[in-house]
Amino acid sequence: MTYWMRRLRVALPWLLVAVLSAAAVMLTLLPAAWITPQFARQTGGHVNLVNPAGSLWHGSATLMLAAGADTSTATLLPGRIEWQTAFWPLFTGRVRMTMRHSEAMPEPITVDATLRTATVTPGTIAVPASLLSGLGAPFNTLDLQGDVQLSWSDWRRFNHEAFGQMTIMLTDASSRVSLVRPLGSYRVVFQAQGASSTLDLATIKGPLMLSGNGTVSAASTEFHGTASAAPEARDNLAGLLNLLGRPSGPDTVALTFAH
Numbered sequence: 001m002t003y004w005m006r007r008l009r010v011a012l013p014w015l016l017v018a019v020l021s022a023a024a025v026m027l028t029l030l031p032a033a034w035i036t037p038q039f040a041r042q043t044g045g046h047v048n049l050v051n052p053a054g055s056l057w058h059g060s061a062t063l064m065l066a067a068g069a070d071t072s073t074a075t076l077l078p079g080r081i082e083w084q085t086a087f088w089p090l091f092t093g094r095v096r097m098t099m100r101h102s103e104a105m106p107e108p109i110t111v112d113a114t115l116r117t118a119t120v121t122p123g124t125i126a127v128p129a130s131l132l133s134g135l136g137a138p139f140n141t142l143d144l145q146g147d148v149q150l151s152w153s154d155w156r157r158f159n160h161e162a163f164g165q166m167t168i169m170l171t172d173a174s175s176r177v178s179l180v181r182p183l184g185s186y187r188v189v190f191q192a193q194g195a196s197s198t199l200d201l202a203t204i205k206g207p208l209m210l211s212g213n214g215t216v217s218a219a220s221t222e223f224h225g226t227a228s229a230a231p232e233a234r235d236n237l238a239g240l241l242n243l244l245g246r247p248s249g250p251d252t253v254a255l256t257f258a259h
Contacts, residue, residue: 067136075134
């Protein structure tokens, strides 16, 4: 063995340690801005993380809802989404993150993902209904007020197919297009079942009664329902009903969407 080969053999382990250490330092210093564009891409620009701070491993950002690429009417959720990313699972091809929102979701959730699968632990987030205006029509037209609570079970994704249940509660809703306040409280249940999912809308209470169901898949989205007014609110809700759909009976309109 030559002199230089002996020197290389002695130095090689230390060189490997130096390279791995440098790589670890670079990964640790990755800015939070590296992760925020992923949310916009996955949601078509409707859900965004803006004003990032910190690093990929321990950072925060503000939640913004927008009507796709148009952010002129975007709305911001007060407070910050905070996250922590575990370092060592990356070496097994997994991303494991713990996330919470400083005001709307104080209890943290865990996101565990690989290239083919993803799991989100159960959680609940509460936001003002006015936040939805940032999504554009019809929310910006209705300008909803009230409280929205979004809760979900274990949410799992395998090869682009999702499984789990999500429930949206809209409590004491009101709108600038109606003098009736509140309009009511409503529940939407979204059941993800792999290639296709179901959507059910029901009224909990209130003079504006909404109901319906639909299906969602990669190929199409359909929803069929009705909106009607309680007898004591028929006159005051006539304008809103005409805005929501086409008449299908006495004081009732059809809620139909197909894409």
